[in-house]
Amino acid sequence: VIDWFATVVIVAALLAAAWSGWYVARDRRPGRPLLVGLAVLEALTLVQLVVGIVLLVTGSRPDQLATFVGYLVAAVLAVPVGAAWALSEKSRSSTAVLVVACLVVPVLVLRLQQVWDGTGA
Amino acid sequence: VPDPRTAHRPATASGPGRLLIAVYAIFAVAASARAGVQIATRFGDAPLAYALSAFAAVVYVVATVALARAGLAWWRVAVLACGVELVGVLVVGTVSLAYPDAFPDETVWSGYGRGYGFVPLVLPAIGLAWLRYTAPAARKRS
Numbered sequence: 120v121i122d123w124f125a126t127v128v129i130v131a132a133l134l135a136a137a138w139s140g141w142y143v144a145r146d147r148r149p150g151r152p153l154l155v156g157l158a159v160l161e162a163l164t165l166v167q168l169v170v171g172i173v174l175l176v177t178g179s180r181p182d183q184l185a186t187f188v189g190y191l192v193a194a195v196l197a198v199p200v201g202a203a204w205a206l207s208e209k210s211r212s213s214t215a216v217l218v219v220a221c222l223v224v225p226v227l228v229l230r231l232q233q234v235w236d237g238t239g240a
Numbered sequence: 241v242p243d244p245r246t247a248h249r250p251a252t253a254s255g256p257g258r259l260l261i262a263v264y265a266i267f268a269v270a271a272s273a274r275a276g277v278q279i280a281t282r283f284g285d286a287p288l289a290y291a292l293s294a295f296a297a298v299v300y301v302v303a304t305v306a307l308a309r310a311g312l313a314w315w316r317v318a319v320l321a322c323g324v325e326l327v328g329v330l331v332v333g334t335v336s337l338a339y340p341d342a343f344p345d346e347t348v349w350s351g352y353g354r355g356y357g358f359v360p361l362v363l364p365a366i367g368l369a370w371l372r373y374t375a376p377a378a379r380k381r382s
Contacts, residue, residue: 185281189273204262212255216262223266 120171120235128163128194129225135160135198136221143215149206157198157217164194164224171231187234194227252318252374253308260370263363264304267356271297271348278345286345292332296348296360299325303367312376319371326364329353333361 135156142149171191181187201220205213253261275293283290299321306318333352336343346355353360 183277186277193269201262204258208254208258210255210258213258215259219259219262219266
């Protein structure tokens with residue numbers, strides 16, 4: 120896709136994961152600042168979805184179109200679904216779900232790039 | 241309504257169980273999507289591998305749902321799903337290494353889940369340990 124933007128999304132997701140991990144390590148529940156951070160990450164994945172769709176519409180197509188779209192959509196869903204599950208119980212390990220949800224995003228972005236470049240299965 | 245006999249045991253969906261369910265849900269979605277794409281686009285290439293992918297996907301979905309639900313029946317379903325998953329990853333992992341020709345394409349359980357950082361191998365073990373920890377009291381006594 121667009122390499123520099125993918126890197127931005129990955130770095131943002133890793134930062135959000137580390138930040139969530141800090142809350143877990145300190146045994147604190149997520150507060151507003153972290154939620155704002157997660158919202159920023161979510162906004163980035165939405166931008167990535169729009170960019171991906173624009174690229175598809177303007178001509179370039181990966182071989183595995185369905186997989187590509189799947190990764191784009193999954194990246195958008197990961198953080199809100201994970202956050203909903205994490206915030207529905209106030210416990211340390213429930214907060215740790217946020218770390219997992221944030222770490223899913225870089226994996227999806229890397230796979231997205233592989234599918235776009237036509238490398239990897 | 242919580243069963244008084246089990247009230248002192250943590251529910252499978254509480255505490256660390258929430259983290260476990262989150263990881264199971266990721267595998268349920270990933271395995272289902274992967275199997276769906278494989279079967280829809282190129283089933284003929286590796287029917288055994290793709291059928292196993294679909295089977296693994298169903299097991300992950302059942303395990304995720306069962307772990308997230310309360311009650312003895314769901315607890316038993318979760319034990320069954322995690323047990324099948326453990327057997328599946330061990331058998332498919334071994335067969336895929338012994339007879340690589342039978343698996344022209346990867347499944348979640350190929351090579352004991354090495355394509356997924358061996359999480360498929362560790363996950364059912366953790367799942368079964370968690371189910372043992374949350375075992376309903378009535379079952380423990382018997």
